[in-house]
Amino acid sequence: MGHYVVEGGHKISGEFTVHGSKNACLPILAATLLAEDEVVLENCPNISDFNQTIAILERLGCTITQENRTYTIDTSKIDSVEIKEETVQKMRSSILFLGALLGRTKKAILGYPGGCTIGKRPIDLHLNSFEKMGICIEEEDGFLHCSTSHILGYHIYLPYPSVGATENILLLAVKAEGATVIHNAAQEPEIVALAEFLRRCGGEIYGAGTSTIFIEGVTKLHGTNFCFPFDRIEATTLLCASAMTGGDIALAGVEISHMSATLDVFEKIGCIWQQKGNWLTMEPPKQLYSNLTIKTGPFPLFPTDAQPFFASLLTLAEGTCMIIETVFEQRFRHCKELCKMGAQIDINGQRAKIYGNAHLMGTEVYGTDLRGTAALILAGFAAEGTTTIHGAEFVERGYEDITGMFTSLGGQIQLLESCHESK
Numbered sequence: 001m002g003h004y005v006v007e008g009g010h011k012i013s014g015e016f017t018v019h020g021s022k023n024a025c026l027p028i029l030a031a032t033l034l035a036e037d038e039v040v041l042e043n044c045p046n047i048s049d050f051n052q053t054i055a056i057l058e059r060l061g062c063t064i065t066q067e068n069r070t071y072t073i074d075t076s077k078i079d080s081v082e083i084k085e086e087t088v089q090k091m092r093s094s095i096l097f098l099g100a101l102l103g104r105t106k107k108a109i110l111g112y113p114g115g116c117t118i119g120k121r122p123i124d125l126h127l128n129s130f131e132k133m134g135i136c137i138e139e140e141d142g143f144l145h146c147s148t149s150h151i152l153g154y155h156i157y158l159p160y161p162s163v164g165a166t167e168n169i170l171l172l173a174v175k176a177e178g179a180t181v182i183h184n185a186a187q188e189p190e191i192v193a194l195a196e197f198l199r200r201c202g203g204e205i206y207g208a209g210t211s212t213i214f215i216e217g218v219t220k221l222h223g224t225n226f227c228f229p230f231d232r233i234e235a236t237t238l239l240c241a242s243a244m245t246g247g248d249i250a251l252a253g254v255e256i257s258h259m260s261a262t263l264d265v266f267e268k269i270g271c272i273w274q275q276k277g278n279w280l281t282m283e284p285p286k287q288l289y290s291n292l293t294i295k296t297g298p299f300p301l302f303p304t305d306a307q308p309f310f311a312s313l314l315t316l317a318e319g320t321c322m323i324i325e326t327v328f329e330q331r332f333r334h335c336k337e338l339c340k341m342g343a344q345i346d347i348n349g350q351r352a353k354i355y356g357n358a359h360l361m362g363t364e365v366y367g368t369d370l371r372g373t374a375a376l377i378l379a380g381f382a383a384e385g386t387t388t389i390h391g392a393e394f395v396e397r398g399y400e401d402i403t404g405m406f407t408s409l410g411g412q413i414q415l416l417e418s419c420h421e422s423k
């Protein structure tokens, strides 16, 4: 448990190489189980969700070695299909072990997964799809017991393009008997990364990145090398921090087609961005301006994970803005904390009306989830005086050394241990 102490008034500017993507690496770590062989993963981020997923793989019997950002994972000798650790309750992506273990061994036992406190996060789409593919699912004492004698290919129509459900179905379908088609599939870049990884292992997958994915099941997959793509949400965090503090920033390793919706908003509020080779550069205007509506949605729409940073940013812009959150129901909790810092935000259900031109003042605020806490750090950089932000344990799930990252860009931020549990 720790908290950040941020001193406002310093520009976030300079060059930074964005780390490997949290949301791409978690499903791919689960997918290594399907390879039955050695997998080499490069550009791994040092974040707690990654490290906890590695720990789960070790407990299943995988042999893992690490050299800097490269992990070698040998899954040939797994000796367990049970994931009962407490960490499962904290990390929603652990649900992906269900598809991967079933694909590998036709059996899996998993605790009900948790995750950030950003609303109800059911897993009905995962489980309904699995049942259609021949998996027998029983719930006993909070654990899901899943097994089958045959994984069957099927035409799955997802009522909502869930990222996790699309990934889980891919993990299972790649080892199914016959063909699977996922209709209304999620199209996020992380789905494309998982499909690419599975293809390199010998999987037959077509159409990832579109709303219809075709998978022809194979009997066996093999090891491969894979390099994780950049984290588009970390990149957006950095762009917002620089825009809020008047700094110029250059990010290396960014694929701009993965960030179209957020870059579009940056342009509308007056920021000038450019792609120069492998670099994305951005300069903010003297005064950010608002008067726009941002509506979150599945890719390629505006990402819900970037919404909290823009809520912080738009408190500073001239004008009034509406944010409509369509993906998760409790994703405005950071707004109450922003108001303590002097922001004026009206929340009405899934809508937040943000009145701009706020003069943010440092105070003590409490984060309750990963991106919301990061958004409060950004507000701290733009505020007058010192802001104390509780909730480092959330931030560490998805940001590698956030204090080092911002310090290298001119920010004044320290991580201190809390004497007692925060909030």
Ligand code: UD1
Pocket: 022, 023, 024, 026, 092, 093, 120, 121, 122, 123, 124, 125, 126, 127, 160, 161, 162, 163, 164, 165, 190, 304, 305, 327, 328, 329
């Ligand atoms: C993933 C990302 C998360 C991101 C989210 C949306 C990872 C590890 N996490 O989460 O950062 O915010 O995509 O881009 O990649 N739903 C159901 N039933 C289901 C599954 C989902 O109702 O079985 C609902 C959820 O409650 C939510 C919506 O669908 O309202 C989107 O969820 P989903 O796309 O599945 O997000 P995650 O995979 O959990």
